[in-house]
Amino acid sequence: MTTAPDLPACFRFVLVRTSHPGNIGSAARAMRTMGFARMELVAPHKFPDREASALAAGADDVLEQAGVHGELVEALAGSSLAFGLSARRRGVNLPELTPREAAAQALAAAQRGEQVALVFGNERTGLENEELARCHAMVRIPSVEDFSSLNLSQAVQVMAYELRVALLGEHLPAPPPVHDEPPADAAQMERFFEHLAQMLDDIDFHKGRAPTTIMLRLRKLFQRVQMDERELRMLHGIFADAQRMARLAGDKK
Amino acid sequence: MTTAPDLPACFRFVLVRTSHPGNIGSAARAMRTMGFARMELVAPHKFPDREASALAAGADDVLEQAGVHGELVEALAGSSLAFGLSARRRGVNLPELTPREAAAQALAAAQRGEQVALVFGNERTGLENEELARCHAMVRIPSVEDFSSLNLSQAVQVMAYELRVALLGEHLPAPPPVHDEPPADAAQMERFFEHLAQMLDDIDFHKGRAPTTIMLRLRKLFQRVQMDERELRMLHGIFADAQRMARLAGDKK
Numbered sequence: 188m189t190t191a192p193d194l195p196a197c198f199r200f201v202l203v204r205t206s207h208p209g210n211i212g213s214a215a216r217a218m219r220t221m222g223f224a225r226m227e228l229v230a231p232h233k234f235p236d237r238e239a240s241a242l243a244a245g246a247d248d249v250l251e252q253a254g255v256h257g258e259l260v261e262a263l264a265g266s267s268l269a270f271g272l273s274a275r276r277r278g279v280n281l282p283e284l285t286p287r288e289a290a291a292q293a294l295a296a297a298q299r300g301e302q303v304a305l306v307f308g309n310e311r312t313g314l315e316n317e318e319l320a321r322c323h324a325m326v327r328i329p330s331v332e333d334f335s336s337l338n339l340s341q342a343v344q345v346m347a348y349e350l351r352v353a354l355l356g357e358h359l360p361a362p363p364p365v366h367d368e369p370p371a372d373a374a375q376m377e378r379f380f381e382h383l384a385q386m387l388d389d390i391d392f393h394k395g396r397a398p399t400t401i402m403l404r405l406r407k408l409f410q411r412v413q414m415d416e417r418e419l420r421m422l423h424g425i426f427a428d429a430q431r432m433a434r435l436a437g438d439k440k
Numbered sequence: 441m442t443t444a445p446d447l448p449a450c451f452r453f454v455l456v457r458t459s460h461p462g463n464i465g466s467a468a469r470a471m472r473t474m475g476f477a478r479m480e481l482v483a484p485h486k487f488p489d490r491e492a493s494a495l496a497a498g499a500d501d502v503l504e505q506a507g508v509h510g511e512l513v514e515a516l517a518g519s520s521l522a523f524g525l526s527a528r529r530r531g532v533n534l535p536e537l538t539p540r541e542a543a544a545q546a547l548a549a550a551q552r553g554e555q556v557a558l559v560f561g562n563e564r565t566g567l568e569n570e571e572l573a574r575c576h577a578m579v580r581i582p583s584v585e586d587f588s589s590l591n592l593s594q595a596v597q598v599m600a601y602e603l604r605v606a607l608l609g610e611h612l613p614a615p616p617p618v619h620d621e622p623p624a625d626a627a628q629m630e631r632f633f634e635h636l637a638q639m640l641d642d643i644d645f646h647k648g649r650a651p652t653t654i655m656l657r658l659r660k661l662f663q664r665v666q667m668d669e670r671e672l673r674m675l676h677g678i679f680a681d682a683q684r685m686a687r688l689a690g691d692k693k
Contacts, residue, residue: 217594222584246587287605329604330473334499337473338466341597344590348598351582352540367533390681404674412665421657428643429682436688 194354197297199225200343201262201269203318204309208233212242212250213340214307219246221347222354226253227262227304259306259318266302268293271314271322272342274335281325289326290349294356305346310339368415379419380406386426389433447607450550452478453596454515454522456571457562461486465495465503466593467560472499474600475607479506480515480557512559512571516626519555521546521666524567524575525595527588533660534578542579543602547609554623558599563592573659574626576666621668632672633659639679642686 200218205211211234215226226249228234234255243250256262263269270289271281284292293303306322308314319325328337328345337345371379384402387393393401414422453471458464464487468479479502481487487508496503509515516522523542524534537545546556559575561567572578581590581598590598624632637655640646646654667675 213591213594216591219587220581220583220590220594244589244591285605286601328473328601329608331475331604334472336497337597338469338497338593340591341466341470341473341594344594344597345601348539348581348601351584352538355582387678390678390685392678392681401674404671408665408667408671412661414661418657418661421654425640425643425645428645429685432643432682432685432689436685 194294194297195222196225197300197302198223198293198350199227199262199266199302199304200347201227201229201259201304201306202231202339202343203229203259203262203306203314204232204312205234205339206232206310207339208236208239209242210310210339211236211253212239212244212246213338214343215239215243215246215249215253217340217344218347219243219249221344221351223347223350224249224252226250228253228255229259229262230257231255259321263304263306263321266304268296268301269304269306269322270324270326271306271308271319272326272328272346273308273314273319274327274330274337275313275325281319281322283325283327286326286328286346286349287353289324289346290353292324293350294353305343305350307339307342368417371414371416371419375416375419376410376414379409379414379422382423382426383409386430389430391433447547447550448475449478450553450555451476451546451603452480452515452519452555452557453600454480454482454512454557454559455484455592455596456482456512456515456559456567457485457565458487458592459485459563460592461489461492462495463563463592464489464506465492465497465499466591467596468492468496468499468502468506470593470597471600472496472502474597474604476600476603477502477505479503481506481508482512482515483510484508512574513626513630516557516559516574518625518627519557520623520625521549521554522557522559522575522626523577523579524559524561524572525579525581525599526561526567526572527580527583528566528578533657534572534575534664536578536580539579539581539599539602540606542577542599543606545577546603547606555625558596558603560592560595570656570659573656573663574629576663621670624667624669624672628669628672629663629667632662632667632675635676635679636662639683642683644686 202214239250296303328342330337455467492503549556581595583590
């Protein structure tokens with residue numbers, strides 16, 4: 188009997204020659220929010236480091252378990268698919284994917300039981316040619332031409348987010364109901380519109396204007412909003428008070 | 441002849457009560473990489489600030505042009521659609537969208553010429569209830585349950601990325617507008633709520649009940665429905681007539 192693979196565990200985030208330890212911490216947090224825990228560091232400038240821990244903001248487990256390697260090839264051990272994040276457009280000679288396309292391919296590989304690496308270069312210089320040459324495809328986050336460089340941890344966040352969305356796939360939990368209270372049903376809405384119409388008569392709103400046009404517009408407005416029972420009770424209460432004022436005004440004419 | 445609207449200019453990123461100036465800088469950079477330049481700050485703890493400029497990493501133009509406001513409503517001036525980013529799941533009484541769904545809706549609104557706001561709360565406390573009540577929908581980045589809090593600038597990056605992907609999209613024709621009339625903007629909605637509150641006082645609706653709770657519920661109800669100007673005029677007319685009755689009732693006591 189085979190059990191379903193632990194899909195998030197099939198992904199590793201590989202940070203190559205990272206200059207700023209803070210970015211390692213921020214990247215750990217970014218990964219962790221999206222459910223990923225495996226980080227591999229290649230020749231980090233400074234690690235472990237207090238700033239990395241501070242910016243991990245609780246994702247200390249990711250940092251504690253992070254592998255530290257001398258060479259990219261060690262960090263890729265056991266993986267069969269590697270995506271290199273890069274802002275370069277030429278001379279790479281690799282298929283160029285969007286983060287979304289890469290996430291779909293990465294998920295498909297993980298579902299086949301493969302290990303997948305997402306590889307991020309140095310903050311300033313990105314991935315070197317020889318590093319990209321160890322990747323199967325290049326992923327380009329679609330930044331604008333004149334300001335193309337994302338912060339390292341931001342690039343990690345975008346890629347982790349796309350992987351998370353792919354993993355959630357069609358199995359997204361149903362969104363919670365908009366309301367804590369039961370939604371108003373058709374009969375309740377009908378009584379609501381009757382009360383609304385009566386109140387408009389009582390406060391002398393129409394003054395010769397066609398009530399049907401107005402009521403149609405009000406129907407569209409209040410149907411569109413999909414009220415719950417509490418909201419309905421609140422509006423009934425307001426109408427009742429407006430009617431009470433109209434009665435008082437009438438009684439004393 | 442009409443020219444195509446400058447779509448990225450239709451979006452603004454609103455940062456509310458941001459504690460750390462560094463996050464403002466990082467958010468500016470995140471926006472800029474995705475082609476967005478308009479930032480509005482509501483009661484920032486510290487701004488301008490050297491750390492904000494340092495982390496903007498060249499996106500100084502975004503910081504220099506950022507508006508600074510005392511209240512969220514000012515930052516929303518002229519916008520007709522506001523999405524509140526939040527990790528909360530209950531008691532919000534707003535439709536919950538994924539970033540991708542929100543990006544699609546935001547793009548459709550921009551294609552109709554509307555201004556759209558993406559609203560981000562304080563780092564620790566997120567958006568308050570009264571702030572969410574000024575939004576038309578809530579956006580939840582699909583983080584994992586046990587580590588759900590993204591860094592502020594990371595949340596900005598994810599939302600800006602999804603908007604950028606939507607903008608690059610297929611240049612789909614804009615879906616038909618919900619309304620034939622212009623949508624109500626933030627200032628018009630504010631006047632509407634003031635009128636509503638005054639009317640409730642006049643018809644003696646509260647009778648000792650807490651007006652703030654009621655007004656918050658009414659705000660959420662009427663924000664959710666995204667009214668157009670004609671609908672707004674119609675409701676103003678109803679309120680005015682209810683007030684007239686209250687005056688008559690009062691005069692004749």
